[in-house]
Amino acid sequence: MKKKNKIRILSVLLPAVLLAGCGAENTEEKAQTETKSGETSAALQEEEALSFTGVDIEGNQVSSDIFSESKITMVNVWATYCNPCLSEMPGLGELAEAYEEGEFRVVGIISDVMEDADQETIEAAKDLIVQTEAGYTHLLLNESVYRALLTEVSVVPTTFFIDENGVVVDTVLGALEKSAWEEKINALLEKR
Numbered sequence: 001m002k003k004k005n006k007i008r009i010l011s012v013l014l015p016a017v018l019l020a021g022c023g024a025e026n027t028e029e030k031a032q033t034e035t036k037s038g039e040t041s042a043a044l045q046e047e048e049a050l051s052f053t054g055v056d057i058e059g060n061q062v063s064s065d066i067f068s069e070s071k072i073t074m075v076n077v078w079a080t081y082c083n084p085c086l087s088e089m090p091g092l093g094e095l096a097e098a099y100e101e102g103e104f105r106v107v108g109i110i111s112d113v114m115e116d117a118d119q120e121t122i123e124a125a126k127d128l129i130v131q132t133e134a135g136y137t138h139l140l141l142n143e144s145v146y147r148a149l150l151t152e153v154s155v156v157p158t159t160f161f162i163d164e165n166g167v168v169v170d171t172v173l174g175a176l177e178k179s180a181w182e183e184k185i186n187a188l189l190e191k192r
Contacts, residue, residue, distance in 0.1 A: 022083075022155070049166030049167055050067070053144050054139050054142050055140050056139055057110070057113075057125060064166050071103055072189055074107070074160075074161055075107050075108075075160040076109070079112040080112055084175040086128060092108075092181070094133075094178060095181055096136040105136070105137075106136040106137075107136065108138040109145060111153070113141060115140040117140065157174065158171065159172045161188055169188065
């Protein structure tokens with residue numbers, strides 16, 4: 001199967017799968033957290049570093065090398081149709097600015113906007129990023145990003161915490177308030 005056909009299939013199937021998972025915003029007690037010591041999918045339990053190449057919403061090339069730039073990278077998988085995703089993004093934008101460079105960073109993955117999407121779709125996603133003041137890097141979906149991070153994602157938002165070696169150290173399903181994210185980030189940074 002040609003690469004373009006695979007990407008087109010992903011663009012049809014992934015939003016349908018993720019649409020079923022977008023639900024009400026979780027409270028701190030309701031958010032489902034999965035760590036390496038807890039139960040996670042086999043793919044996330046592996047101690048292998050993630051590897052991908054892609055493009056951010058501005059058209060810049062991005063690779064999994066981005067993880068080596070911070071002790072902890074929060075990768076928030078969101079969708080343009082997901083209200084809980086959009087509701088938590090202002091807080092994520094504030095968190096992205098609150099920590100020192102090299103300590104922590106936030107990266108978004110727009111799960112329903114493909115790398116080869118038309119300009120109107122990309123501009124609509126950019127508008128949402130501006131409206132939510134989520135001024136951090138946002139990746140567009142492609143096969144490489146999908147295979148590295150999204151094969152096990154069944155709900156948006158899903159958030160991965162990835163260490164400087166590119167290894168997933170924690171996963172949260174659902175949205176959280178900024179203060180709950182802050183507690184989680186600080187706890188992960190203390191372990192570094």
